Amino acid sequence: xxxxxxxxxxxxxxxxxxxxxxxxxxxxxxxxxxxxxxxxxxxxxxxxxxxxxxxxxxxxxxxxxxxxxxxxxxxxxxxxxxxxxxxxxxxxxxxxxxxxxxxxxxxxxxxxxxxxxxxxxxxxxxxxxxxxxxxxxxxxxxxxxxxxx
Amino acid sequence: xxxxxxxxxxxxxxxxxxxxxxxxxxxxxxxxxxxxxxxxxxxxxxxxxxxxxxxxxxxxxxxxxxxxxxxxxxxxxxxxxxxxxxxxxxxxxxxxxxxxxxxxxxxxxxxxxxxxxxxxxxxxxxxxxxxxxxxxxxxxxxxxxxxxx
Amino acid sequence: xxxxxxxxxxxxxxxxxxxxxxxxxxxxxxxxxxxxxxxxxxxxxxxxxxxxxxxxxxxxxxxxxxxxxxxxxxxxxxxxx
Amino acid sequence: xxxxxxxxxxxxxxxxxxxxxxxxxxxxxxxxxxxxxxxxxxxxxxxxxxxxxxxxxxxxxxxxxxxxxxxxxxxxxxxxx
Numbered sequence: 081x082x083x084x085x086x087x088x089x090x091x092x093x094x095x096x097x098x099x100x101x102x103x104x105x106x107x108x109x110x111x112x113x114x115x116x117x118x119x120x121x122x123x124x125x126x127x128x129x130x131x132x133x134x135x136x137x138x139x140x141x142x143x144x145x146x147x148x149x150x151x152x153x154x155x156x157x158x159x160x161x162x163x164x165x166x167x168x169x170x171x172x173x174x175x176x177x178x179x180x181x182x183x184x185x186x187x188x189x190x191x192x193x194x195x196x197x198x199x200x201x202x203x204x205x206x207x208x209x210x211x212x213x214x215x216x217x218x219x220x221x222x223x224x225x226x227x228x229x
Numbered sequence: 230x231x232x233x234x235x236x237x238x239x240x241x242x243x244x245x246x247x248x249x250x251x252x253x254x255x256x257x258x259x260x261x262x263x264x265x266x267x268x269x270x271x272x273x274x275x276x277x278x279x280x281x282x283x284x285x286x287x288x289x290x291x292x293x294x295x296x297x298x299x300x301x302x303x304x305x306x307x308x309x310x311x312x313x314x315x316x317x318x319x320x321x322x323x324x325x326x327x328x329x330x331x332x333x334x335x336x337x338x339x340x341x342x343x344x345x346x347x348x349x350x351x352x353x354x355x356x357x358x359x360x361x362x363x364x365x366x367x368x369x370x371x372x373x374x375x376x377x378x
Numbered sequence: 379x380x381x382x383x384x385x386x387x388x389x390x391x392x393x394x395x396x397x398x399x400x401x402x403x404x405x406x407x408x409x410x411x412x413x414x415x416x417x418x419x420x421x422x423x424x425x426x427x428x429x430x431x432x433x434x435x436x437x438x439x440x441x442x443x444x445x446x447x448x449x450x451x452x453x454x455x456x457x458x459x
Numbered sequence: 460x461x462x463x464x465x466x467x468x469x470x471x472x473x474x475x476x477x478x479x480x481x482x483x484x485x486x487x488x489x490x491x492x493x494x495x496x497x498x499x500x501x502x503x504x505x506x507x508x509x510x511x512x513x514x515x516x517x518x519x520x521x522x523x524x525x526x527x528x529x530x531x532x533x534x535x536x537x538x539x540x
Contacts, residue, residue, distance in 0.1 A: 094243045097261070103316055106265035109258075109337075112246070113540045116255035116328060129539075132468050132532055135516035136539075160539060167252055172540050179265060181341060181459075188258075189334055192540060200513070200532075201539030202469035214470040215538040262459045278458070281387050281451055284435040285458075309458060321459050330540075341459060349432070349451075350458030351388035363389040364457040 082148060084140040084158040086131055086201075091159050091170040100157045105177035109184035111192050113172040115165050119215070123208035129162045129171060132200040136160070143194045147176070147187045154178045154187035160201060171203075231297060233289040233307040235280055235350075240308050240319040249306045249326045256330035258337040262321040264314045268364070272357035278311045278320060281349040285309070292343045296325070296336045303327045303336035309350060320352075379404050382412070382444070385451035393424040403444065409433065410440035412450070429453065460485045463493070463525070466532035474505040484525065490514065491521035493531070510534065 083099075093112060101108055115127050144156045160172045172195065176187035196217070203215045232248075242261060250257055264276050293305045309321045321344070325336035345366070352364045382403045391397045399422055402415045409431050416422050430453040431438050437453070444450070463484045472478045480503055483496045490512050497503050511534040512519050518534070525531070 093246060093259075097242060101263065101317065103266040106263055108261040108263065110242075110261075111330065111334065112257040112259075113330070114250065114255055114257065117252040130469055131539075132466070132513070132534070134530075135513055135532070135534075138516040168250070181260065181262070185260065185334075185338055185341075192330060192334075196537070196540045198518070198537065199539045200468065200534050200537050202535060203538045204469070214473070214535070216470070216536045217538055218536045279388055280458075281385070281432070281453065283449075284432055284451070284453075287435040345456070345459045347437070347456065348458045349387065349453050349456050351454060352457045353388070363392070363454070365389070365455045366457055367455045 082144050082156045084137070084144045084156075085160075086133060086136055086140075086162050087159050088161070088163050091161055091173045093170065093173050093175070096157050096159065096173055096175045100155050100175045100177045102155070102177065104179055105155070105184075106179055107181035107184040108175065108177045109181070109188040110176075111172075111174045111188045112170050113192075115167050115169050115171060117167050119205060122205075124167070124205050125208055126164060126166050126206045127171070128164050128204040128206070129160075130202050130204070131160075131162050133162075136200050139199045140195065143191055143198065146194070147190045150190065151176075151183040151187045152178060152180075154183040156187055156191060158191060158195070160195070160199070162201070231293050231305045233286070233293045233305075234309075235282060235285055235289075235311050236308050237310070237312050240310055240322045242319065242322050242324070245306050245308065245322055245324045249304050249324045251304070251326065253328055254304070254326035254333075255328055256333040257324065257326045258330070258333035259325075260321075260323045260337045260341050261319050262341075264316050264318050264320060266316050268354060271354075273316070273354050274357055275313060275315050275355045276320070277313050277353040277355070278309075279351050279353070280309075280311050282311075285349050288348045289344065292340055292347065295343070296339045299339065300325075300332040300336045301327060301329075303332040305336055305340060307340060307344070309344070309348070311350070382448070382450055384412075384416075385449070387451065387454060389454045390425055390429065390452050394421055396421065407444050408440065409438050409442045409444065412444060413440070425452065463529070463531055465493075465497075466530070468532065468535060470535045471506055471510065471533050475502050477502070488525055489521060490519050490523045490525065493525060494521070506533065 178184040325333045327333045432451045513532045
């Protein structure tokens with residue numbers, strides 16, 4: 081019932097909600113990450129997402145399994161997009177469904193927090209001034225490096 | 230930018246996500262409540278939602294305002310449906326958008342918890358055996374009463 | 379002494395068999411007085427002793443003073459979501 | 460002594476200018492040995508001293524023993540979501 085995947089096409093949140101909903105689930109929770117127009121005050125024009133694909137898929141599947149075991153068998157579907165995304169496009173969608181709201185809300189939160197900690201996906205931000213930089217959440221400010229083509 | 234409403238027609242989560250998303254928001258969080266097929270082990274066939282409409286609208290607007298002030302100006306849209314709903318239909322949708330995920334996740338959680346505590350909406354559950362009962366979350370088991378037509 | 383019309387909803391409306399109930403009230407009364415007077419109304423006998431009260435679309439404490447024209451309602455346990 | 464091919468991604472691949480790097484390794488070595496040997500590889504000089512290591516698609520502690528055929532990668536700070 082649960083599922084996780086890296087995808088190379090736009091993410092459709094409504095389709096994921098339909099996929100995970102079932103007659104026994106009174107609560108559905110969803111989180112979307114989207115490409116926003118600034119980061120640390122810097123105008124952003126787009127993001128390249130890359131992944132260590134085999135490991136990212138394995139780690140995502142583990143996280144979903146952990147969420148199911150921690151939160152009463154909550155059903156979870158996760159898709160993370162890889163490739164070049166424009167402003168406003170969805171990079172990640174997590175949907176959880178359960179009979180009760182606490183498990184659905186906790187499940188989504190667990191998956192996004194663990195995903196950000198453990199899943200080998202990286203983003204190269206494109207800035208309005210033509211430069212690019214790898215985002216490193218472990219440092220407050222990123223050194224601006226030349227683009228990795 | 231934020232908005233809350235009682236509605237008498239089906240709720241469209243994708244439209245609400247579009248409504249609340251903006252270029253500065255990298256995180257969108259959503260919660261859906263749906264009519265599920267059992268409650269406390271009892272097969273359910275549908276639910277009538279009724280409200281003290283003027284007060285429910287005022288209380289919802291207050292809750293949204295509180296969420297915005299508590300969680301960094303998070304943008305919130307809430308719709309709660311009133312009327313007779315079939316199994317699987319959406320009774321409530323809450324969507325929050327913010328630059329960062331914590332505010333979006335916290336905002337949605339705050340609104341659903343406060344809504345369940347303070348907004349004067351009631352549900353009359355219809356059971357498979359033809360009986361009906363007003364749901365009272367303050368008691369573990371509801372007395373089965375004759376239907377209020 | 380005058381009266382106020384109090385709105386009833388959901389299970390309370392069902393218990394009373396009506397969507398409003400008329401309760402005696404004196405000028406300067408508070409919500410706590412309204413609830414005490416409610417107990418003397420025969421139609422209200424099926425209602426709980428201390429229901430939550432809303433005045434002008436907001437929950438009101440027992441100490442809230444009532445004024446002519448206030449919109450008053452008894453609020454059964456809510457169950458939205 | 461033999462060698463292993465270690466995969467590089469994202470900023471690490473950019474820093475080295477390649478997507479793999481070859482590191483000397485002896486039978487029975489652990490992840491901590493791999494990281495020590497890495498420092499003797501000229502190409503790796505731009506990399507941080509102690510990057511996170513993945514073995515067979517899972518994060519691996521320094522004590523993890525390496526075996527022939529293991530898939531080894533250095534994992535820069537992740538930034539998914």
